[in-house]
Amino acid sequence: MTAQVAVTRISSAEEALATAARLSEDFATAANLRDAERELPGEQVRALSDAGLLALSVPVEFGGIDAPATVLAEVFRLIAEADPSLAQIPHSHYTFLEALRLQGTREQQAFFYDLVRDGAMFANAQTERGPHPINVDATSLVPDGSGGYMLNGRKFYCTGSLFADWLVVRASLVTTADEQTCASTPKAVAFVPADAVGVTIVDDWDGMGQRTTASGTVTLDAVRVPAEHVVPFTPIFDTVSTYGARAQLLHAALDVGIATGALAEGVRQAAKARPHFEAGVESAVEDPTLIQAAGELTVTVRAAEALLVRAAQLVDAAAANLHEDSAAEASVAVAIAKVAATKAALDASSVLFELGGTRSASGAANLSRFWRDARTHTLHDASRWKLQHIGRFTLSGTKPPRHGQL
Numbered sequence: 001m002t003a004q005v006a007v008t009r010i011s012s013a014e015e016a017l018a019t020a021a022r023l024s025e026d027f028a029t030a031a032n033l034r035d036a037e038r039e040l041p042g043e044q045v046r047a048l049s050d051a052g053l054l055a056l057s058v059p060v061e062f063g064g065i066d067a068p069a070t071v072l073a074e075v076f077r078l079i080a081e082a083d084p085s086l087a088q089i090p091h092s093h094y095t096f097l098e099a100l101r102l103q104g105t106r107e108q109q110a111f112f113y114d115l116v117r118d119g120a121m122f123a124n125a126q127t128e129r130g131p132h133p134i135n136v137d138a139t140s141l142v143p144d145g146s147g148g149y150m151l152n153g154r155k156f157y158c159t160g161s162l163f164a165d166w167l168v169v170r171a172s173l174v175t176t177a178d179e180q181t182c183a184s185t186p187k188a189v190a191f192v193p194a195d196a197v198g199v200t201i202v203d204d205w206d207g208m209g210q211r212t213t214a215s216g217t218v219t220l221d222a223v224r225v226p227a228e229h230v231v232p233f234t235p236i237f238d239t240v241s242t243y244g245a246r247a248q249l250l251h252a253a254l255d256v257g258i259a260t261g262a263l264a265e266g267v268r269q270a271a272k273a274r275p276h277f278e279a280g281v282e283s284a285v286e287d288p289t290l291i292q293a294a295g296e297l298t299v300t301v302r303a304a305e306a307l308l309v310r311a312a313q314l315v316d317a318a319a320a321n322l323h324e325d326s327a328a329e330a331s332v333a334v335a336i337a338k339v340a341a342t343k344a345a346l347d348a349s350s351v352l353f354e355l356g357g358t359r360s361a362s363g364a365a366n367l368s369r370f371w372r373d374a375r376t377h378t379l380h381d382a383s384r385w386k387l388q389h390i391g392r393f394t395l396s397g398t399k400p401p402r403h404g405q406l
Contacts, residue, residue: 007119008052020075028082049119062113069315080257084373085212089160092124123164125155151223162214198223209376255341262348262370269356304344311337328399335386345374
């Protein structure tokens with residue numbers, strides 16, 4: 001994807017939300033078909049960029065509106081309600097814009113924020129396949145002797161990479177090409193043009209859900225990176241920040257969007273369903289057992305929505321008055337929202353078939369995409385570990401660790 005000149009400059013939070021709501025309606029119309037045929041959403045990604053929705057977090061001093069977390073979370077929820085795969089594509093874009101804000105030099109910020117305001121999109125290239133642990137990056141940045149670096153490695157799950165203008169590659173900072181990397185090796189992120197010499201992006205994502213996230217494998221073979229395109233990553237976690245909380249908040253918003261979308265679809269299916277003969281009613285929506293199921297699901301989904309808003313508010317509060325306690329409270333609130341969102345997404349995408357009856361299981365209807373998307377996306381960051389940190393914080397006030405998943 002190449003940035004275009006005529007990009008809308010969103011000037012307020014209200015405009016951002018209105019734009020997201022409008023685009024969500026447009027994106028929903030063919031989301032089912034895109035999933036069924038695995039048609040990558042190039043046109044829709046371009047629409048996000050042209051509408052200015054990729055620049056919402058750009059600081060005011062660099063020409064943006066510095067949209068609060070409450071706005072970002074709702075924008076992501078709205079897009080995910082229509083198409084969860086599409087909503088996941090800019091997730092890393094926003095996460096690494098935050099890394100740039102926290103660790104980039106003023107010159108780096110000015111350069112990259114300007115690109116974003118003109119419509120450029122970043123995609124992540126951070127996760128690797130084993131056998132090494134997940135917190136080890138075999139991908140390396142080695143000084144090239146001329147003031148820059150040589151980048152080599154292979155990344156997987158590179159969401160949005162097929163549409164990206166720039167890849168943000170997490171790598172180990174090593175002094176020699178044969179140096180062994182480990183969990184304690186300092187890391188940096190390299191901003192690399194997607195068409196740079198030595199970069200290969202392969203469309204090989206074959207997940208059962210989130211099928212159109214363009215999450216291909218990225219291979220980096222002797223890619224030259226100037227020093228001004230390298231931003232420290234490890235120091236983010238050496239001090240108090242809301243980096244992990246913000247990243248997880250957007251993941252939670254995606255899951256809540258799946259839940260609200262599945263609930264709405266369940267309502268539509270119930271309106272077309274036949275009532276059970278024992279209910280003695282004219283329509284399925286009068287069936288008391290169906291009413292019960294809909295009521296219970298609504299409570300689950302709306303509770304997840306409310307917890308998402310509360311978590312976003314606490315992230316904003318922590319950003320405005322940052323210290324260890326405020327950051328910990330925000331991280332725990334986001335973890336609570338993510339656990340609730342996981343349950344809501346999985347429940348809603350399953351109960352919608354109860355609301356719709358047998359006809360809703362038709363392959364042509366492709367309603368399984370809600371559950372497949374929910375099950376796939378909720379695997380990213382295990383809720384069981386979030387519950388551990390929530391429980392410790394509740395019982396003993398133990399602050400959660402600093403890393404990108406809290």
